[in-house]
Amino acid sequence: MTRMDNNMNNDVSTPEVIVPSMPADQSQMEDRTQRSAENLEVSRRGGLEAVGVHAWFNKHHALADVSLHFPENTVTGLIGPSGCGKSTFLRLLNRMHEFIPKAAMAGEVLFEGNDIYAPGVNPIEIRRRIGMVFQKANPFPAMNIGENVVAGLKLARVKTDDKDSLIEECLTRAGLWNEVKDRLKAPGGSLSGGQQQRLCIARALALKPEVLLLDEPCSALDPGSTLRVEETIVQLSQTMTIVMVTHNMQQAARVSDYCAFFLSEGGPGHLVEADLTTNIFSNPADQRTADYVQGRFG
């Protein structure tokens, strides 16, 4: 049963008009309300939301004016050709963008209604609650499998009463428990590529994040591992919000509830269209979206 079947039974909250916190002037406010009808905007009650987000690398404007809301317990796929800023946008959501020297941003990212870039916000706390899994699986080679799972606890200095049951729980949710339950002491690097990636997912889960960001998690994996990771993602979305960058449109169609299509037309990457996955693939609003999902470019 794919994610799209699930969607048919879900209630989708009615789009409301976004009210920006501090409109600079009347025309700007009208601009935003105009565009918000095109994008998928919901109330600012919960979940994760980007508002007018820009990104720069040194002086290079890489991402322009992205406003996107990620409803709770859904999977949103970020699709689009390479180089249009999807990964950059992802990194802005958990404050990883700032590790790049001479990086800059503008706009807001609201997590539970509060801007994560506000002064006084502890980015470490943000990264604990908004987890990330990278394109290339990166388990810590110096630790064994069990230690890798709880590595986040050690790094973020989070206490836990029962380490073993946490390890089992996370590995089960990542769909890896049955394969490694007998060799928790084996080194982290001894697993196959797909298993390593699921280990990284388990590692991210140990901190019990509310949002999980995945940056092309299956691009380096074989089809069998890819399928298993996708199953895991679908399962996880029942309890957390998931945002996934993917190059694979079929994967986006299989796994995501909503899709956001990014494009760069010579300038900074920007958001063209965001909608339910079914709409994006069957009757997109923008011609460029239609061209992309039908494979006419990309």
Added chain:
Amino acid sequence: MTTYETSTVVPAPRRPWDHTRSTAIRVAVLVFLSGIFGLVINAITGLSGFLGWYLGLAFAMPVIAFVGSVRHGWNLASDRIATALITVAFAAVTIPWVSIFVTVYQKGSKAFHAKYLTDDMRITPSSDLIQYGGVAHAIIGTLIMVLIASLIAVPLGILAAVYIVEIKGRFAKLVRFLTQAMSGVPSIVAGLFIYATVVVFFGGFSAWAGALSLVILMLPTVARTSEEILKIVPDDLRTASYALGATQARTTFRVVLPTVASGLVTAAVLGIARVVGETAPLILTASYFVAKSTSLTEPIASLPIYIFSSLGLGDDNATTRAWGGSLVLLGVVFILFAIARTISTRLSRK
């Protein structure tokens, strides 16, 4: 191409994660409080002076950092403590360096008078007043020995590198390993070896025995640096030359080496900088002489021995002369260093 309707106003790029003014104030307060604690330490314990103060500061900074951030949790607190400790440790490391440069300059300049760089100590005992005598003999001696050593060590070093990188002969790995082993030979052992062979055989300390002992110390440095430089040359250059029918000899001398000529000069300069301050081998080979000399078969002065022997006398004037020699020697090292860096930055900019 359809244009996307972006907002016409592009906001200014921000870096909200950068250190704000409040962070700067926080750090300033931390350093200030630690400084106060240092003064307290100065007052109540036996540890006096700058170092006593610094010790107090070094102790206080992590502690105050801890106290200030423990309310945010141990994760953040440990990060702040680590930052404080690492910064304080690094600053401590720079203290001796600053001290060395400042002391050499301050005490060394006292020995300088109008003819310091042109006179020798032929008629001046080392304990004589400092406006007599000079360091010229030492400069000349060092110059001569380093020059001879370079004439031998630089070609040999470059050839060793050529063997490893260009010819890739059967013994390439062995040569590489041996050059590295040779760089670990203690300088006194190099001197001892030349003493056991050259000095004993030819019956006396001499300038060229000194030069030979410097060759042993200079060769590995030149070889290693040259090897790294030759490795940077892209293979296409050599392939192109061979394709044009050139011999390996021609390729090496007409194509590869000229390409990295400035890099090889850097290697030579670094080798010179390495040996210009060597004392121990010269004790056993060139010994010392108080007058300017250009004879290769006689003992000869050198800057390091000048410093070393002046110091051994324990007299105030002699010690000042030793500092003067140190200033000259440090100046020479500095200049060589600057030359090497200018050449290598120009090389990398090409």
Added chain:
Amino acid sequence: MQTTDSPVAPREVHTYYTKVDRVFRGFVAAAALFSLVVLLLIAAFLLYRGFEIFADFGFGFITSSKWDIGNPEDTSTAVLGIGAMLVGSVITAFIAIIVSVPFAMASALFIEFYAPRFLRTILTAVLDLVAAIPSVIYGIWGYVVLLPLVEDWSGTLYKYLSWIPIFDVQTPIFGRSPLLAGLLLAIMILPIVTSVAREVYGQAPRDLIDASYALGGTKWAGIRTVVLPFGKSGLVGGAMLGLGRAMGETVAVYLTLNLVFKTNFQILASAGGNVASLIANKFGEATAYELKALMAAGLVLFLVTLLVNFLATVIVNRSRKIV
């Protein structure tokens, strides 16, 4: 019609070098092997000259601590041993390592991860410059500037810590001591250890550090989880390179340590020496027999430093290959 009964064997291709090239290659090979020749000659000559000593004293040369020429006319009355000096070499080098390694780690971490970018290039240049300062300048600075300070500190250390054997002394007069020599050596080898450590730390895998940040780790958490374990073997290699330098250091030790032929573990006492400074010290007025002993001592020093540097290079190269 194709015949496929026998597979085609590869032809042997011989590289034929012209006469010019054969001469060239031979010449270069000879020049390159020069270093091999020199190393072998060093070992051979020292052995040759010092052989008599090993024959007379055997292993006792290395273990005994007495250095008594006895009657210069009659070499059988001499009792010569570098035991005390070997112990002194080890002690001073040991102090140097213990003091410099933590500071080298901190400095490497500071330059690589904490310093602002523009400062990094400046600091690396300064590090190289300081590594090039001649030992005689370190020596004179150590003798004139560091000595009074260490005298002071030795007094304080003795006052509070004399119950620990190494801090105890027979006579509480403090001057040149193994502690002073060790500290000076620490300052001298620090740039080398820091350079190697910095290079290794800089190669720590970026993606693992990113992963640690993404899991809510601080900069220090990332360093202790990823960088330090990764750089462990490189640090050890760097420390051993520093150790090799410290053991062979002559002038700095000569100026900061009183040569006394007694195995001395009391680092605050004014006695000690290392093999290199022994050679420099005794050289001036050595008798013929004593000279042979100095050669033997040089051979021992040569072999020890060769071994240490060999191990260091192996470890450093291995840590580079892991990347």
